[in-house]
Structure formats: C-alpha cells, structure tokens
Amino acid sequence: MFHKLFFYEADVPWILRRSTRTFKDPSECTEELITMLKVNTQVLCLMQHQLCEQSRPFEELKIGYFNQFAKCHIKKLLDIAVCLSETVWSATHICPMLLAYEALMDVLPLIQKFASSESDDFFSNILRNMREAFRKLIGHIKHFIQSNMEKHLDDVAIHPMTCFLICSIKSFGSHRNLVQSTLAPGDNSSSFGHLLYDVITCWKSVLTEHSNIYRADLQRQYIFLLNNAYHFNTKTDGLLDELLSDRQIIKQHDDEFKLLFKKWTESYTEEACTPAKSCLNPNCWWGSQRRSLVAFTSKFNKTFDRQKTWKVPDVVLRQIASGDIYTTETLETTVQGFFEG
Template identity: 85%
Template sequence: MQRPGEEICRLKLWDKGQVFAATENLQRSIEQTPYSIQADTIVCCFSLSRCHSQSSSYDGYASSDGGDNPTPTSSNVRQLHYPSHAHMDPGHVQLILPGSMTLLEDIFHNYEVTFGPGYKEILLQAFSANSDKLCSFFYEADIPWILRRSTKSFKDPSECTEELITMLKVNTQVLCLMQQQLCEQSRPFEELKIGYFNQFAKCHIKKLLDIAVCLSETVWSATHICPMLLAYEALMDVLPLIQKFASSESGDFFSIILRNMREAFRKLIGHIKHFIQSNMEKHQDDVAIHPMTCFLICSMKSFGSHRNLVQSTLAPGDNSSSFGHLLYDVITCWKSVLTEHSNIYRADLQRQYIFLLNNAYHFNTKTDGLLDLLLSDTQIIKQHDDEFKLLFRKWIDSYTEEACTPAKSCLNPNCWWGSQRRSLVAFTSKFNKTFDRQKTWKVPDVVLRQVLKDRIQDCILPDYRRCLENCLSSGLFCSCLQIASAGAGYIYTTETLETTVQGFFEG
C-alpha cells in the first residue's frame, strides 16, 4: 500500500469550475447587494475642502435621501452595509466532483481494514504531514482569487477596505461551503473528513486570519470612520465562521483581533477630537455651519448605523470607557473648541452668538433621537440635554440684548412730546443700522430663524408701540411724517416694523 495520505493527496475531489462559479456569485452578491433591510446612510470619507468650497450648502454635505439624512459624500451614491454571510448567495453549485466522494470513503475504508482501530490517528497524522500538498488546489486554480495576494502588499489597509472585506467574506463563504458539502453528503468517516478539511484549508484559513489581524491593527484616521466600522462589521461576521474550522493553534488570533479592534477604536475617538480641534480654525465667514459641526453630525450617523457594534463590541459597558462616555467626550470637545473659535467674532458679539446658535441648533436638530440611542446612559443624556438647553437660553438671551438694546434704549414713552419724536427718529436710525447689517446673515434652520425674529419683535415692539401711541394721541404722528419727508428718517408704523423684523436673516 502507498504511504498514508498519498492517495488522498492525488484524489481530484474538487470541481474547480464550480468553486470558481461560487466565488463569482458571492462576489456579485457583495457588489450588487439588494438587501435594503441592512441599508442605511453610510459614508466612507469626509471632505473638509468640499465643505469650504460649497458655501451654498448650509449642511456642508450632500443628501442622498431627500434631505432628512445628509451625508458627506462626493456623490449621492449610497454605500450600504455589506451583506452578512446569511445573505450571501453562492448559487446552486456542487463543489465536489461526481463520484469523488465515493472514492474518498473507499480510501478511508481500506485504511480502516489495513490498520485496524488506530487507522484514524494514522490518517489524521498523514493529513497534517501532507497539508501543503492538500491545499495546493488553490494554487493550481486561480480560486479563490483573493487568497493569492499577501497582506503585505496592502500599504494602507484603510485605503483598500472594500477589497479586504471582499477577501474575507468571499473566501470564508467558499471554505464554509466546501466543508459543508464535504460532510453533508454522507455521515461515514465524518471525523476524518473534518480532519482532512482542516489540513486542506489550513494555509488559507491562516491567510484569512492574517487579513483580519491586518485590519484590526490598522490605524484609522478621523476621516475613515465608516471604512473602519464596515471592516469591523465584516470581521465580526466572518470570525465566528473561521473559528469553527480553524485549527487549535489559531485560537489566540480571535482574542488578539478583538483586543486590537477595541484599542484602535479608542485611538480613533482621540483622532476625532484632535481632528475637530485642529480644523476648527478653518472657517469662512459666509458659511453658517462650521465644517466640523457637519463632520461631527456625519460621524454620529455613521456610529448610529453600527450602533450595536460600537456599543456592545468596541466599547461595551457603562463605565468611563463605554461608548456613551467616549462619544460624550467628543461632543464636549466640539462644544469647547466651537466656543473658543467663536472669539474670531469678539468684535461683533451679535455675530458671535448667531454663529454659536447656528451650529448648536443644527447639531441638535440633525442628531435628534439618534443621540439618545448612542449615549445610552440616562445620566449622560440628561447632562447633555441640560447643557444644551442652558447654552441655547444663554446665547439667545445674549443675542437679543446685544441686538435690541441700542435701538430700544432710544425709546422713552413717558417723556414730553418733542423728546418722543426724537426718540422715534433715533430708534429708526439705530434699528435700521442693525437690520441693514443682519438681514443678510445666514440662519439656515427655519425654526431657529423664526425664534430669533420673534425674540427681537417681543423685545422692541411693546415699547415702540407705546411710544408711537403717545405720538398719535398727542397729534405728533403727522409731524413725524413731515420729518420723514424732509429726509430726517423713516418712521415705522407698528405693522411695518413687524414686517421689517420678519426680514432678518434671510440672506
């Protein structure tokens, strides 16, 4: 009899054409995924320069779904989650050549007769000794194509995430299908079939693990949040499958990969904070919403699309290292540097408060509902909500006082009639100066814009109405009109003043 294992090494068990077809079908199911149940707004990068160049876009990003969920993409194409292994379809393929399974079982039976009760150990040792020959199938065939490439050829895995994810998903599925069809056709010699497969696929499983480690060790920049999350989602999808047929010496890989992912995620949080800090100074006066506000919103949406991953796998728990606490630190960092950056308007406090209100309100509006899910902890949620309410109240009150006091201080409804006339003229001059300067200021959010207009109106209109009524009751209104026609200034009626106030921030 030939040496143990040689017959099996020479046995043509796999149909190369069918394996190739399965690989093609699996790849196609990734590239043309129809699985809308897994779809959400996903982005793979954020372009700071694009936000600067598109000052007409208040959000600083394009919308792919009608405007409700804006995303910082270079186009309106949506990137879906990659389908899980349960939704990948290899097609109706039979990977084992007809009749070859019977030949394999005949070989096993002959060894059983020849070597007796110890034949299993002899064959399993033979498989291990001949593992290089057993796995040569993949080298002879150009399938699965992606296993032929070394991870060393990927200089920056964050720039080729799609290819690496495809490597993991397609090849893991091909190997799973091979193992399944090897063992499902008949139950005899199942232990030997699994032993054969473990050695047959040993080199390729090692390559898959190398890819997984490569992705887990990658240093992800703040602008690669989504590729990182997509990669980690793929890892969590395929690693349990690989673990089922990986050899015992590969056991440490899984704990190493998970530890790497968690460490890299915490580093990413630090990179996000640094990115916001270092780019906050890049701001154009005609852009109402700062690009870093847009960036933070988009980051939140990306995290929201992978909420289970970040909360239960990458940053689990309820302590200071949990995802809710990490995200709250990022938001706190953004608020701090935003407030500090607003000092560029310190010579114009009204402009400073509008800038702060625009960004804070925009962030709150775009993350409404999502933020509670991400922060998770009720105490953190309450702290965040209380802080934002306090800031809104403070900034709106401060803006209203700064904007209205100069004109309002001119009004004195209790003074004698000549002073009332002068106070109306002075009010008009001060108010017009404020209006001419602020009517073109951008307040993109409709609700915030109306709140500010109403606050201005509530602040100045009552005193103005009383002063005007005193003029009317004393018969001075005609004199005011005469002054206006002589070029001394236009005197508002209550109605025209209301209309003018409603013209603020329409720039």
C-alpha cells in the first residue's frame, strides 16, 4: 500500500509537482509563492500524518520512509524559503514582503521537522536574510520618499509621499508583532521603533525642503506644511505610539511635531493676517478709522483672492487656523471700538 501511495508520481498532488523555475522575480509573484509554500507544507504534513496513522508500529521507520519519498518536495520548500528571504524588496512591495515573511514564520518550524538533515544554521541564515532585507527595505523607503517628493502637483493639498508614508505605517501596524519581535527586535538603534522614527524624520526633512517651491508665497508654504503634518498625525493617531513603542522616542516625536505645528501655525498667521489686522486702529479719529477700514478691506480681499483656491481638507485644521486669526471676542472688541470712538 505504501508503494502505491508514495512512489507513483501520478498519485502526488499537482501542487507538489509544480515547478518554481518560472518565477524570475519573487517580489512580482509573491502571492503564488506564498500559496505554494503554505499549501505544499500542509499537504506534506497531511500525507505524513496519514501514513503514520495507518498503523502505530514502526513510526520512526515510516517517518524516515516518508522523508526519503518527500525529499525533492522538501527541497522545493527550502528553495522557496531561501528565495523569499534573499529577495530585494522595493519600497512599493512592503505588503508582499510582510505577507511572505509571515508565511515563512508559519511554515519554517514545520519544514524544519521534515528537513532534519539540514543544520540549524540553515534556518538561522533564513532569519538573518529576512532581517537584512528588512533593513534594506527601510533604506529603500527613505530613498523613495526623497526621490519622489519633488513630484508634486500644485492643486494637491496632501503630498503623495505623505499618503505613501501613512500607508506604509498602516502596513507595519498590520504586522506589528512580525516587525517588532522578528525583523527588528530589541531596544537599540536597530530596533523597529528607531528605524521607523528615522523614516518619519526623513519625511519631515524632505517635506520641509520641498515646501521651498512656495518660498515666493510664504502663506502657501505654511498651509502646505500644515496640511501634510496634520493629515499625517490624524491618520496615524494611536497606531504610531504602538509602533514606536519606546517612550523616549514617542515623546521626542510628539514634542517635535507640536513644536513644528506651533511654529508653522504662528508663521502662517503672521504672514496672512497681520498686514490686514494692522489696519484696524480704534484709537484714531473718525476719518482715519474710515480709511483704516478701507485699507483693511483691501488687504483682506487681496489675501482672500490669493487663498480662495487653496485646499485645507481637514475641518479641525481650518478651525485651528481661523481661531488663531481671530475669535468672536476679539472681533467684537475691535468692531465695538470703532463705534465707540
């Protein structure tokens, strides 16, 4: 019976007989490789289990017999594992990489039981390859942000690289245990929290540098920076603390963002509103008050005309900006001063 079940190639499931030679770039066919890796492993586990369940005696003999039969199929699994661990992943392949590594961590313990003849170093090397590839991916992400930051359309409030970074962080969040405990463990400079903080710092730096395309219009520059910073904070709120994990890094990140946000908000208010507000002087005589109102209206309309096509998508950010420009109380006091004068 063993001879019929395990030595005729026609009786071997098709998925085990499928060749991997057609896969030239693993990053472009990750889903197929993951399927082969997981399904083949489960099929082999099931076949071994069925063999051992047929009769209890001679279990060691049957396992040895099975391993000899499955030798070429086990080698195929090892080849896929090595291939995925050695693949160079681009910044646009974060999700496929993480899915591949999750699959590897699931099946490697099972494969290791089949491939008992392989040394422990073989499987340690796979893990080492994964960690090295992950560190390279972090570098690729930073380079991707730097090289694509200049590609910006004037009518887009949120830069595509801000959206890319948010999506990347959400992908890492979906595989938090993998990235923190397996791919970049520890609490030193090579830990995931430090690596992610470096990516965010890189994004802030190149975003600020890129905003200089608006240096002829500082109001537009500060709105651009505020839009992106606020969008990033809103979309990563809560998740980022879990990923950075280290309290010191979290505090440093929060303090830096608060400082930048305060600086950009105050600078925008100064550039956009001070010229118009400076025209309002309730302490001058009536004729001068009228001229100051005319001047205020003129400068306000000029600012409005320039900014009316700008986009501030976030409602809360709009409220913060308008609150810094004026409050109901300050406006009422200013207007009342004109009438009382």
